[in-house]
Amino acid sequence: MMNSSRHAFLLAMSALLVALSSGSLLAQAPDDPMLLRPPVDSWPGYHGDYSGRRHSSLTQITPQNVKSLTLAWSFQTNQTIPLKSSPLLVDGILYFTAPDNVWAVDARSGHQVWHFSYPRGEGEHIGQRGVGMYKGSVFFLTPDAHLICLSAKDGMVRWKVEIADVSKGYWTSMAPLVVGNHVLVGVSGDFDNLSGFLRAVDPETGATEWQWNSTPPAGSPNQTTGGMTWMTGTYDPDLNLVYWGTGNPTPVLNGSTRPGDDLYTCSIVALNPDTGKLVWSFQPSPHDTHDWDAVETPVLVDGDFHGKPQKMLMQSSRNGYFFVLDRSNGKSLLTVPFGPVNWSLGVDKKGQPIPNPAKEPAPDGRLIAPDEGGMTNYRSPSFDTKRGLFIVSAHPSWSVYFSKPADGTYGWSGADYDVWGTGVIEAIDYQTGKIRWTHDLGSESGAGILTTDSGLTFSGDAHGNFLALDSTDGKTLWHAGSGSHITSSPITYQLDGRQYLVTSSGGVLFAWALPES
């Protein structure tokens, strides 16, 4: 039997432990449970969760009340470069980026907590998609192909490692993906014949754990280079597979030095995240000669396909095709265009398009649909689980592609010119590829898609209008003119019982919510 002083001591120790542990829990976010099942007051990775569906269970904002959506706050970076990152929300702080810059902003007030600025180095400053986070660390890629680890509390540098050699032509821009004890980073670079890769590093030190190479080393005879890992992949914790899209081959417009399919360029690959071993691959664009990366989000959906439950992977690809795969083995379930395509001879037994040699770039030009920017590009699509709709911002388009021997076999090796294009949001029935509804945007928009359980589709047009659409028919329910170009994908979360939508346009971050009662 305990005496009262010992009882008091134990109570005090318990209280101390609780106080310490809750403090340290805050400092240790996001952890694996949070990444696997993000609570509604978080957005702990580029896609929000590991599925890439960018679909929220939040229902406070509805088709009925969205017309009252109002500005809660905005944050101005005072930079001219348009924001391309998806912000992360962890413990009430939003973390977002531009090339060489990371901001931490209070998600309640929009006020800056800290700002990290990397000395302007070499490498293309074309864009930065955001950070990855794990247990109080922020992971950030720079144009000069370094990975920086910052403290989430104050933005101080913990470590820095080189991911690739910027002087060879590599640069980095993607948002790292954290899976277990691995920070997964990818590379960019199309102007040189470079080998693409995905690398896993240790979150504590940045040391390389494994590297998967998408293409052979430069200079391998009759082999391709390229296959850059431009964008962030997705993860299935039950199958323990990461899914990643790879970029186009190099030389870009001239395939003569790289006969065959050019594996693993323009591919969707399934890798074991602990070893980097390739488990399966599927190729949206075999022997590509049009710069059509297959790096769009590999969206993971569990549902019925023609009456049978399936673990699926869906991609609306640059080349104009919508793919549905069985993500356990990479087998094709559906391959169908989601806009005009004129470059293929159809689809083979594997569900892969067959490129038409007559539509490869030529000295006197070839008319190609879609254009080089593709039927869609980096802007995220969304899968609405309630309505079974895959929603994507599409760009039906036409262009002319040229390549002649004088253009050489290094880097771009030719030229392409846009002729005409438009912009339209399409809601695709994933089981058939039929387009259930469309929303005309007038011209190509850079805004990604977010959907919610309450039946809203959030995106933007080409004129800077943020849009809320009815997910059943695509009709506009709310809009706000932002005054600049939208080049990012929206996020949503609930904080203090209030649902926020966060979007960006130009160098400004906007937070929207229903008026406080």
Added chain:
Amino acid sequence: MRFLQTSFWLVAMCVFLLAVAAAQNPVPSPQPGNQVQPAPAVADKTYPPELVQSGATLFRQDCSFCHGRDATGGETGPDLTRSRLVRADVEGDKIGPVIRNGRPDKGMPLFDRSDQQIASLVAFIHAQQNAQHNRGGGRKGVDPSDLQTGNAEAGKKYFDGAGGCAHCHSATGDLAGIASRYKGLELEQQMLYPRHAKSKVTVTLPSGETVSGTLAYRDEFTVALTDSSDTYRSWRARDVQYKVDSPQDAHVEQFSKYTDADIHNLMAYLQTLQ
């Protein structure tokens, strides 16, 4: 003696005037279209190597994704070494404003850069243009000579028949002399889709009054025109009815119908309309 003196001064004046003329026109005027003629032996302006190098670094950071690291064109952006604007630029007087203002209608953002940074970019771009035409060959981009694989007679047949061009166009009317106005790739791009063509719009107000003009702006929420007095007028789309007239959109219908041979033949035919 007087005659000789006069003659001497006349000759001297002619030589002087010729020298001035040569200095003011160091290169032949560029042809319309994308191709730039190689410069004659008169030296192009050379820039200090350090300025060109710092321009090269800044160019890679800001410009190379679209324009290529060597300025010969990358993703979406044109080959600057073939640019008429670059050829006509004097110490950044034309290049500078493009960098500072961007080209929003063509998708180029603006860049807020110091005078020194702009000067370094200007030096690099000029150095690249000079290097390209001094080297000769090996250029990326499209020469008019690349586009001569068609047959003009077949092109005329297509123009008057299956292409449907004759419904709106006439070789002796609106297209007379078209090949003098546009050459090479520019002609082909205009032929496929005339991106500069303006649409007309007629707006019907609730009162029944109609206002017509050139379409100035349209999104889901706002429609605007410039009227016959060049005045800009706009309305909330929900308050009015409007009808847009874009005859150039007939070109879009044709994309899926063309063969590449049709396009080359049409080009051959249009190039006869000098």
